[in-house]
Amino acid sequence: MKRLLMALLIAWPAAAFAQSQCVKCHAASDDAKQKAIVKSFASDIHREKGLSCHSCHGGDPAKSDMGEAMNPEAGFTGVPSRADIPKFCGKCHSQPSFMKKYNPSLPVDQELKYSTSVHGQKRKAGDDKVAVCSDCHTAHAIRPAKDPVSSVYAKNIPQTCGRCHADAKLMAPYKIPTDQLAKYTRSVHGKALLEKGDSAAPVCNTCHGNHGAVPPGVADISQVCGMCHVNNAEFFKSSPMAEPWAKRKFHLCATCHTAHDIQHPTTQLLSSENGVCLKCHRPESKQLQVATGIKSELELVESSYAGAEKAILAAEEKGMDMAEARDLWGAARMSMYQARTTVHTFRAQDVAKIADQGIASARKAAQAALDAVTDFRNRRVGLGVATLFISLLVLALYLKMRDIESGS
Amino acid sequence: MRDFTRKDFLNLFLGGGALGLVASTVYPVLRYLLPPEQVEAEPDALKVGAVKDFAVGTSKIVKFGPKPIIVIRDVKGNFHALTATCTHLDCIVQYSKDADLVWCACHGGKYDLSGKNISGPPPRPLTQLDVRVAGGDVTVVKTA
Amino acid sequence: MNELGTALLDWLDERLDIRRGIEWATHKQVPIHRWSVFYYAGGVCLFLFLLQLASGILLLMYYRVGADSSYESVRYISSKVAFGWLIRSIHSWGANIMIFCVFVHMFSVFLMKAFRKPRELTWVTGCVLLGLCMAFGFSGYLLPWNELAYFATNVGTDIIGQVPVAGHWLLKLVRGGNDVTGATLSRFFGLHVAILPALLSLTIGAHLTFVQVQGMAHADESPKTMPFFPNFFLRDVMLWLVVLNAVAVLAVFFPWELGKKAEALASAPAGIKPEWYFLSQYQFLKLLPGKVLFIPGELLGIIALNAAGLFWLLTPFWDAVVPQEKKEAAVRLVGWGGLAALLAMTIWGRFS
Numbered sequence: 001m002k003r004l005l006m007a008l009l010i011a012w013p014a015a016a017f018a019q020s021q022c023v024k025c026h027a028a029s030d031d032a033k034q035k036a037i038v039k040s041f042a043s044d045i046h047r048e049k050g051l052s053c054h055s056c057h058g059g060d061p062a063k064s065d066m067g068e069a070m071n072p073e074a075g076f077t078g079v080p081s082r083a084d085i086p087k088f089c090g091k092c093h094s095q096p097s098f099m100k101k102y103n104p105s106l107p108v109d110q111e112l113k114y115s116t117s118v119h120g121q122k123r124k125a126g127d128d129k130v131a132v133c134s135d136c137h138t139a140h141a142i143r144p145a146k147d148p149v150s151s152v153y154a155k156n157i158p159q160t161c162g163r164c165h166a167d168a169k170l171m172a173p174y175k176i177p178t179d180q181l182a183k184y185t186r187s188v189h190g191k192a193l194l195e196k197g198d199s200a201a202p203v204c205n206t207c208h209g210n211h212g213a214v215p216p217g218v219a220d221i222s223q224v225c226g227m228c229h230v231n232n233a234e235f236f237k238s239s240p241m242a243e244p245w246a247k248r249k250f251h252l253c254a255t256c257h258t259a260h261d262i263q264h265p266t267t268q269l270l271s272s273e274n275g276v277c278l279k280c281h282r283p284e285s286k287q288l289q290v291a292t293g294i295k296s297e298l299e300l301v302e303s304s305y306a307g308a309e310k311a312i313l314a315a316e317e318k319g320m321d322m323a324e325a326r327d328l329w330g331a332a333r334m335s336m337y338q339a340r341t342t343v344h345t346f347r348a349q350d351v352a353k354i355a356d357q358g359i360a361s362a363r364k365a366a367q368a369a370l371d372a373v374t375d376f377r378n379r380r381v382g383l384g385v386a387t388l389f390i391s392l393l394v395l396a397l398y399l400k401m402r403d404i405e406s407g408s
Numbered sequence: 409m410r411d412f413t414r415k416d417f418l419n420l421f422l423g424g425g426a427l428g429l430v431a432s433t434v435y436p437v438l439r440y441l442l443p444p445e446q447v448e449a450e451p452d453a454l455k456v457g458a459v460k461d462f463a464v465g466t467s468k469i470v471k472f473g474p475k476p477i478i479v480i481r482d483v484k485g486n487f488h489a490l491t492a493t494c495t496h497l498d499c500i501v502q503y504s505k506d507a508d509l510v511w512c513a514c515h516g517g518k519y520d521l522s523g524k525n526i527s528g529p530p531p532r533p534l535t536q537l538d539v540r541v542a543g544g545d546v547t548v549v550k551t552a
Numbered sequence: 553m554n555e556l557g558t559a560l561l562d563w564l565d566e567r568l569d570i571r572r573g574i575e576w577a578t579h580k581q582v583p584i585h586r587w588s589v590f591y592y593a594g595g596v597c598l599f600l601f602l603l604q605l606a607s608g609i610l611l612l613m614y615y616r617v618g619a620d621s622s623y624e625s626v627r628y629i630s631s632k633v634a635f636g637w638l639i640r641s642i643h644s645w646g647a648n649i650m651i652f653c654v655f656v657h658m659f660s661v662f663l664m665k666a667f668r669k670p671r672e673l674t675w676v677t678g679c680v681l682l683g684l685c686m687a688f689g690f691s692g693y694l695l696p697w698n699e700l701a702y703f704a705t706n707v708g709t710d711i712i713g714q715v716p717v718a719g720h721w722l723l724k725l726v727r728g729g730n731d732v733t734g735a736t737l738s739r740f741f742g743l744h745v746a747i748l749p750a751l752l753s754l755t756i757g758a759h760l761t762f763v764q765v766q767g768m769a770h771a772d773e774s775p776k777t778m779p780f781f782p783n784f785f786l787r788d789v790m791l792w793l794v795v796l797n798a799v800a801v802l803a804v805f806f807p808w809e810l811g812k813k814a815e816a817l818a819s820a821p822a823g824i825k826p827e828w829y830f831l832s833q834y835q836f837l838k839l840l841p842g843k844v845l846f847i848p849g850e851l852l853g854i855i856a857l858n859a860a861g862l863f864w865l866l867t868p869f870w871d872a873v874v875p876q877e878k879k880e881a882a883v884r885l886v887g888w889g890g891l892a893a894l895l896a897m898t899i900w901g902r903f904s
Contacts (some may be wrong), residue, residue: 316760321627383801387800396418397422397425399418400422403418440633440634
């Protein structure tokens with residue numbers, strides 16, 4: 001009985017949709033566009049929730065006469081103009097009492113936020129080309145952000161934003177760069193999301209906001225990056241760099257790490273030849289000496305870590321159990337990460353303190369691996385000795401046996 | 409004294425070989441039976457200290473077998489124990505007294521005191537361990 | 553030295569009549585012919601059993617059964633305890649070689665027709681020993697509680713559930729619950745270190761007593777023989793030493809891997825297969841269609857395998873009723889046919 005009820009509940013909106021006169025006519029239409037709309041709406045979240053064409057466009061789906069069904073006087077609104085779309089969607093999405101019937105946890109401030117965004121502001125000023133709801137969410141194939149096929153699913157967002165922002169022709173009137181998508185794709189975040197599939201990696205809207213999208217201001221950016229990179233932001237704020245940075249209105253993080261092209265940081269950033277410090281400091285300055293000190297400390301922990309891994313792999317290849325060395329190696333990696341974070345204090349001794357712990361762990365791990373390889377050799381020697389004794393005994397037994405048999 | 413015959417030589421040879429064999433089996437066995445210095449890894453239970461060692465609103469990272477765990481005494485004075493390796497990228501998590509939750513400094517992941525990942529990048533919760541307080545001692549026990 | 557030895561022998565002889573035993577052993581004759589080499593197979597099995605007993609007892613010193621401790625303690629044995637890796641590897645390699653030798657022993661006895669009267673019971677106890685050895689292998693395989701063992705045991709015990717009527721009950725009995733869990737581990741441990749050793753020791757005792765009472769097969773009709781003691785016995789010991797050395801070489805050069813700890817929620821590793829001595833049965837069951845008429849294929853397969861096992865066990869009895877002129881052909885057909893089928897299925901199972 002329960003199952004039957006469930007089946008009915010699922011089938012009901014589909015049935016209602018199929019019986020709608022709108023669908024009957026538009027699906028049979030000669031116009032390919034109309035057919036496509038009907039087809040794509042079949043998987044739209046709104047249809048799933050029991051809504052149909054008339055819920056947005058008005059009209060009467062029960063009437064078979066076209067004039068009656070699409071009578072503007074009876075409430076038919078037809079296709080909204082681009083300019084009207086935010087208001088068109090906002091009819092429902094800005095109404096808490098209405099939305100709560102479908103999804104009480106869904107926010108209802110999208111229209112309001114949109115009006116504060118660059119997109120919203122420009123549209124208000126009469127620009128008809130800027131993005132409206134349907135540009136990002138599609139018009140008739142709208143899916144929730146958690147659905148992997150949705151145009152606003154984390155992994156699909158770079159392409160969705162890039163559809164306009166990577167198009168030089170479209171962006172030309174606004175005089176803004178169009179390389180963000182390309183840069184993001186090769187950045188550490190883009191790789192984490194698109195290559196490694198880490199859906200926790202930030203996408204466009206993580207930093208820029210979605211409905212209220214604006215470029216983050218100088219003051220905001222440390223907040224945005226600091227949401228995830230907590231310690232880096234904290235360290236930086238208490239570092240000697242914080243004050244001059246604020247005075248000169250530098251982008252807190254982007255000054256060294258760039259904005260969209262953020263790469264996995266290497267010690268090259270601290271290089272006295274082509275590092276980022278040179279943007280302000282002279283190569284022979286005291287500050288560059290500090291940078292060089294930090295750089296060599298980081299390089300030492302990195303090379304100890306890599307060396308330990310090599311030694312462990314060599315021992316594992318010989319079939320030795322390296323679980324304990326692996327734990328030490330993991331501790332070294334932890335310290336290495338922490339030391340890299342501590343760079344944002346710009347105090348060499350702070351970095352050294354943590355890096356040294358990592359170096360010590362890595363050395364212990366490497367030693368354990370070397371011991372294991374020695375042990376591996378000793379096993380063979382031991383086996384050789386035992387084999388020698390056994391062979392001697394077998395030979396002696398053989399001679400003894402021959403003695404006995406020749407005697408008898 | 410009689411001559412050293414072929415038979416004597418053979419017996420000596422035989423005895424030597426047998427002795428060698430016995431030595432090369434008994435030595436490993438005796439070494440094996442001698443327990444190693446380091447007691448067995450990964451215990452079922454671990455005493456992490458006395459109750460008085462834990463001030464309210466503090467935490468301690470200890471090794472439970474090969475893995476680090478975090479033992480927390482929350483602001484209400486209750487004990488919690490969780491695996492301390494963040495499920496995002498294996499950093500070690502820490503307890504925040506102000507927020508009364510566990511967080512990871514690497515990418516800002518947050519967990520509640522039962523280990524559930526509540527915000528940030530962590531994809532999975534931390535594993536919870538049982539904490540037993542008896543006779544003034546705090547013992548962490550693997551959840552069955 | 554020699555005087556002391558004689559004195560000791562005298563002392564024992566006065567109490568246990570030991571010289572008569574030795575005397576008897578020297579009279580026991582081992583026939584010499586071109587298949588004599590197979591007379592050593594049984595002795596090697598016995599030696600390997602003793603090796604398993606010794607290494608198994610040593611492993612017990614550190615092994616702690618339990619879903620939380622089995623894997624950890626085995627890892628402790630093979631990485632922390634001095635020579636623990638050696639003892640564990642010897643136990644694992646020894647087990648496999650022992651089962652192999654039991655097969656060699658069994659087929660050689662079959663093809664030499666050594667099961668015939670008066671040795672019917674020796675044959676039957678031998679078959680029981682094979683079954684016990686395989687049960688040893690199956691139960692021991694789970695004890696490290698690693699991924700491979702866990703899934704192999706899941707698949708292996710699943711088959712028991714196919715038995716009609718009592719299947720579900722039997723499955724619960726074997727697994728100690730509906731699934732393979734720590735409870736299964738406890739049961740298999742008990743089976744492996746208490747029940748099976750007791751049964752195997754008793755059966756080996758009977759098997760050896762029968763051999764001693766009956767003497768070696770074909771000894772009466774063979775033109776050439778050698779005394780069991782010391783001639784055959786010395787050869788036996790030499791071979792045992794060679795086998796011991798071979799096991800040690802394998803243990804050092806190919807230490808038994810431990811793999812990953814078993815986890816119920818992890819997905820089964822790809823290409824998982826049972827141990828080689830179960831491969832032929834596994835392949836046979838895999839070949840059967842889902843349903844034959846209306847009987848599940850797997851059930852039919854289990855019935856067929858059991859019937860084949862019973863047929864093999866009862867060899868001396870059906871052989872006795874086969875007409876004289878067809879006897880040789882029948883044994884040859886069943887022996888070589890069985891061996892070929894077993895080998896073919898095992899190889900097929902290995903490479904499919």
